Amino acid sequence: MMNEELYKLTQLPVPPSGGGGGFRQRGLTKRIIPCLDIKDGRTVKGTNFVDLRDAGDPVELGAFYAQQGADELVFLDITATVEKRKTLSELVNRIAHHINIPFTVGGGISSVEDVSVLLQNGADKISVNSSAFKRPELVCELEKEFGSQCVVLAIDTKKEEDGEWYVYLNGGRLKTGVKCFDWAKQAVELGAGEILLTSMNHDGTKQGFALDITSKLADALPVPVIASGGGGTMQHFVDVFEAGRADAGLAASIFHFKEVGIPELKRYLREKGINVRI
Amino acid sequence: MVLTIIKYNAGNIQSVLYALERIGVSAVVTDDHEQIKAADKVIFPGVGEASSAMRYLKERGLDEVLKNLTQPVLGVCLGMQLMCRYSEENETECLGIFDEPVKKFSPPAGKNAESPRLKIPQIGWNNIYNLQSTLFTNVPEESYCYFVHGYYAALGEHTTGTTDYVQPYSSALHKNNFYGVQFHPEKSAGVGERILKNFIELV
Numbered sequence: 055m056m057n058e059e060l061y062k063l064t065q066l067p068v069p070p071s072g073g074g075g076g077f078r079q080r081g082l083t084k085r086i087i088p089c090l091d092i093k094d095g096r097t098v099k100g101t102n103f104v105d106l107r108d109a110g111d112p113v114e115l116g117a118f119y120a121q122q123g124a125d126e127l128v129f130l131d132i133t134a135t136v137e138k139r140k141t142l143s144e145l146v147n148r149i150a151h152h153i154n155i156p157f158t159v160g161g162g163i164s165s166v167e168d169v170s171v172l173l174q175n176g177a178d179k180i181s182v183n184s185s186a187f188k189r190p191e192l193v194c195e196l197e198k199e200f201g202s203q204c205v206v207l208a209i210d211t212k213k214e215e216d217g218e219w220y221v222y223l224n225g226g227r228l229k230t231g232v233k234c235f236d237w238a239k240q241a242v243e244l245g246a247g248e249i250l251l252t253s254m255n256h257d258g259t260k261q262g263f264a265l266d267i268t269s270k271l272a273d274a275l276p277v278p279v280i281a282s283g284g285g286g287t288m289q290h291f292v293d294v295f296e297a298g299r300a301d302a303g304l305a306a307s308i309f310h311f312k313e314v315g316i317p318e319l320k321r322y323l324r325e326k327g328i329n330v331r332i
Numbered sequence: 333m334v335l336t337i338i339k340y341n342a343g344n345i346q347s348v349l350y351a352l353e354r355i356g357v358s359a360v361v362t363d364d365h366e367q368i369k370a371a372d373k374v375i376f377p378g379v380g381e382a383s384s385a386m387r388y389l390k391e392r393g394l395d396e397v398l399k400n401l402t403q404p405v406l407g408v409c410l411g412m413q414l415m416c417r418y419s420e421e422n423e424t425e426c427l428g429i430f431d432e433p434v435k436k437f438s439p440p441a442g443k444n445a446e447s448p449r450l451k452i453p454q455i456g457w458n459n460i461y462n463l464q465s466t467l468f469t470n471v472p473e474e475s476y477c478y479f480v481h482g483y484y485a486a487l488g489e490h491t492t493g494t495t496d497y498v499q500p501y502s503s504a505l506h507k508n509n510f511y512g513v514q515f516h517p518e519k520s521a522g523v524g525e526r527i528l529k530n531f532i533e534l535v
Contacts, residue, residue, distance in 0.1 A: 331476040
């Protein structure tokens with residue numbers, strides 16, 4: 055069994071022409087994950103990708119991010135009606151045909167059957183949120199049927215005046231009395247393989263990620279934590295990987311509106327000594 | 333060329349099929365012994381648990397078929413682990429093509445409490461290095477590939493690619509006509525497509 059000294063020995067200097075400066079290190083990298091909101095098979099938020107033929111097409115936008123160096127993609131379906139669910143499975147099938155990096159599909163998933171359809175159409179992982187909170191056995195059922203590696207538990211959380219982080223449901227509209235940490239811990243015990251943590255206090259502010267709750271989960275849980283909400287600058291990603299100890303950082307609008315480009319973000323992270331895939 | 337993908341109770345077959353489609357190759361998914369034996373090349377994919385997968389293969393006689401294939405065979409992820417001798421995952425006797433044992437990731441002894449908590453399974457992108465197989469033609473040293481696994485094949489005489497997580501381990505194995513990769517080439521962007529193409533082009 056090797057020890058941690060080995061990691062130091064395997065740090066590889068990157069020649070200046072390699073771009074980005076800093077050191078390329080061996081080992082598991084931190085992940086950058088753009089999130090695409092989908093409604094009725096189309097991306098929702100307006101984007102200013104003039105170089106895309108159709109930025110409203112999730113497949114084209116996703117392929118663009120993959121080519122830019124995104125490590126994974128999350129497609130979050132906010133379609134309200136059950137009838138439109140078929141549109142989602144067709145979309146997932148099209149994504150799976152065209153995109154050569156892993157992707158997660160979330161939104162409105164509440165049964166083994168829902169997940170089975172999405173995985174059969176080529177999704178790598180699925181994320182569950184309110185449905186799992188309301189019926190925690192769902193996490194267990196999904197883990198048994200498909201393995202924890204494809205079960206991502208999404209939590210929307212908000213820090214209240216008492217200084218504690220609580221779980222919110224239904225897209226942040228419904229408060230629960232349950233603490234975020236307790237639910238995350240329980241869900242991992244039930245079989246969740248990753249936690250996608252969104253801070254409602256930070257989401258949309260571009261003032262940085264919620265470092266305290268992210269690091270609390272990342273330090274305590276044996277599964278990766280994906281931090282979401284608040285990423286506005288490249289330095290915010292440095293902070294969430296260092297102080298927040300997140301395994302992955304997720305953002306939407308800063309990528310969609312080209313406020314931060316994935317290639318420049320990754321170069322910046324490497325310069326700051328954070329191990330990323332370039 | 334006829335390429336078959338072994339059909340059994342371990343997932344991700346669709347993803348492999350789609351990745352092959354992207355590089356212009358069609359494949360037949362089957363558990364039919366004669367079809368598998370007659371193929372020019374065979375892919376043995378897999379995401380799942382070792383003991384139930386081995387039980388499934390044995391019940392259908394696929395273990396003997398696999399071991400005796402003489403055409404190029406590529407095991408992916410669990411597929412590669414099942415081609416090893418033994419897996420610590422539920423103490424499973426595997427196919428024994430590769431001598432390397434499959435072990436569970438565990439934190440290094442004397443781990444500093446302040447260092448980040450070790451996440452198991454390993455999920456994400458990691459480097460492959462010391463590449464020593466025709467499977468890696470035109471694949472640069474230190475290329476990044478996508479991994480999802482809680483168990484790993486130890487280093488050994490059949491190691492043709494190495495990756496570091498907790499310690500260095502076999503991210504690729506090769507013996508005679510048998511190839512194995514721990515990562516998912518079907519999800520590893522351009523690098524993965526290159527590796528799949530190399531397998532298809534093996535003579």
